[in-house]
Amino acid sequence: MGKYHHGDVRNVLLQQAENILTDEGPAGLSLRRLARLTGVSEAAPYRHFDGKDGILAAVAIAAFERFAEQLESAAESHPDHEERIMALGAAYVQFAVENPQHFRLIFGRERPPLDQYPELRDAADNAFDVLQRAVTSVDRKAEMTLAEAASAYNRALAAWSRAHGIAMLVIDGMIVPPADQDLSSFVLGLLAEDLTMPVNTDKAP
Amino acid sequence: MGKYHHGDVRNVLLQQAENILTDEGPAGLSLRRLARLTGVSEAAPYRHFDGKDGILAAVAIAAFERFAEQLESAAESHPDHEERIMALGAAYVQFAVENPQHFRLIFGRERPPLDQYPELRDAADNAFDVLQRAVTSVDRKAEMTLAEAASAYNRALAAWSRAHGIAMLVIDGMIVPPADQDLSSFVLGLLAEDLTMPVNTDKAP
DNA sequence: TTTCTTATGTTAACTTCGTTAACATTATCC
DNA sequence: GGATAATGTTAACGAAGTTAACATAAGAAA
Numbered sequence: 001m002g003k004y005h006h007g008d009v010r011n012v013l014l015q016q017a018e019n020i021l022t023d024e025g026p027a028g029l030s031l032r033r034l035a036r037l038t039g040v041s042e043a044a045p046y047r048h049f050d051g052k053d054g055i056l057a058a059v060a061i062a063a064f065e066r067f068a069e070q071l072e073s074a075a076e077s078h079p080d081h082e083e084r085i086m087a088l089g090a091a092y093v094q095f096a097v098e099n100p101q102h103f104r105l106i107f108g109r110e111r112p113p114l115d116q117y118p119e120l121r122d123a124a125d126n127a128f129d130v131l132q133r134a135v136t137s138v139d140r141k142a143e144m145t146l147a148e149a150a151s152a153y154n155r156a157l158a159a160w161s162r163a164h165g166i167a168m169l170v171i172d173g174m175i176v177p178p179a180d181q182d183l184s185s186f187v188l189g190l191l192a193e194d195l196t197m198p199v200n201t202d203k204a205p
Numbered sequence: 206m207g208k209y210h211h212g213d214v215r216n217v218l219l220q221q222a223e224n225i226l227t228d229e230g231p232a233g234l235s236l237r238r239l240a241r242l243t244g245v246s247e248a249a250p251y252r253h254f255d256g257k258d259g260i261l262a263a264v265a266i267a268a269f270e271r272f273a274e275q276l277e278s279a280a281e282s283h284p285d286h287e288e289r290i291m292a293l294g295a296a297y298v299q300f301a302v303e304n305p306q307h308f309r310l311i312f313g314r315e316r317p318p319l320d321q322y323p324e325l326r327d328a329a330d331n332a333f334d335v336l337q338r339a340v341t342s343v344d345r346k347a348e349m350t351l352a353e354a355a356s357a358y359n360r361a362l363a364a365w366s367r368a369h370g371i372a373m374l375v376i377d378g379m380i381v382p383p384a385d386q387d388l389s390s391f392v393l394g395l396l397a398e399d400l401t402m403p404v405n406t407d408k409a410p
Numbered sequence: 411t412t413t414c415t416t417a418t419g420t421t422a423a424c425t426t427c428g429t430t431a432a433c434a435t436t437a438t439c440c
Numbered sequence: 441g442g443a444t445a446a447t448g449t450t451a452a453c454g455a456a457g458t459t460a461a462c463a464t465a466a467g468a469a470a
Contacts, residue, residue, distance in 0.1 A: 009418080027314065030456065041420050043459080048418090052457065085400055107377065109232065109309060128379070157380055158398035162363075165370025172312065174333075175362055193363035194399050195290055214447080237427065246449050248430085253447085257428065413470075420463070427456075435448065440441105 010048040013038055017055050018062075025101045026056060026110045053112035057120045060111055063102040064123035068130050070095050075134035085155075088134050089163040089191045090184040096167035097183060103171060107164075132156045162191055215253040218243055222260050223267075230306045231261060231315045258317040262325045265316055268307040269328035273335050275300050280339035293339050294368040294396045295389040301372035302388060308376060312369075337361045367396055 016038045020029045031052050035042045049055045074091035078084040096103040105111055106124070114121040135156035136149075166187060169175040177186045221243045225234045236257050240247045254260045279296035283289040301308040310316055311329070319326040340361035371392060374380040382391045 025314065032456065044419060046458075082400075104314060107373070107379075109230065109313065154394060155398050155400065158367075158395045159400055161370030161374050161380065161395060162367050162400075163370065164374055165366030165368065165372075167370075168312070168373055169366050169369055172314075174312075175366065189359060190363045190366060191400065193360055195287075195360065195364055195367075195396065235427065249448065251429075418465075437446070
């Protein structure tokens, strides 16, 4: 009689963990509950993962990969430099809004420490590389000077943090995107706002 | 014989909670440990707070108030509109960097739900009002039209999310501010980057 | 095929946590 | 002074992460 569980327990656990994470977030993901839902003993996950962090790391790696893919495809579909930056920002926020729990997992404090999971570190680095490559790869006829390279790097950071801030504030409910507008045009508008040009209040109608 | 604990337990608990939060973050703040460190029974905190969320809410309220104060004072010290926006952003990030755990508490997912703690909601609203007032209060000789008001609001959102993104990425170690520059000028540089103007690579030396 | 080893399960325990109930003491108000 | 509320305490419950000890399956070695 099949008293023991069969087959590919590791993948079943991972899939189930994905499901739980999606509707309840990293906090609601309890190892014991995961084991129960999977129909396996409460200690079984420890045979396949390095404890709770191990499972979170595995899920986070998958999330980073999807994230990087979506950024990459947004970047590829816009050859123009400026449009590409904007499209990247929109894709960044869109991923966060469509997968808030995954976004929180990969950026939040319950993400397992990068230096304990090299594959997680790699997945993270890869996602950020996509960003930076897309932002800094202007069609360069000449080599960049040092100052230009630094400026390009700063522009990448600025673009990144803008998207990140919007993403965070939106999924935390602090910014509520208008219902009569689609998300990406709202985001594009915010990204393009130039703070150095104050609102003109003296204009006559 | 004084078998029972004396004095102002509530405030001692709060102060101790502040300490724990500062070095270990909301995750490391366990009610039982807090009680033990305070030298009081493990159930005592429940006489003064509505469970763990109650304590976190109290700490978060105090954090919001300090946050708002620092934003306010940054705004007050810069009468010029543009400078004020920038100074606000710098103060925002500075608070996050100097109090990363508090910043995480008031914005993160372990913040108690705003709708269960009206005072927490008020503290949050107040902090954001400071931001929005500072950003939208240009010296207005005329009334703003609807479109101008909307634009001002969007500028406030943009300024806010930029600062928020920088703050988050810096305290998460994703952006490492250069050591040879002070934080606020680094932040000011990032805030002022205008993404719509691409890096010029054709310039001859 | 038989046997040894390893991978994979299971059960049972340990510790910590948040929370509550039941009981004890102190403070406050009439 | 005595009732009543506020503030302590201890003890327990259930859930969590983790580990140890043991059981079974699968595969390599003989």
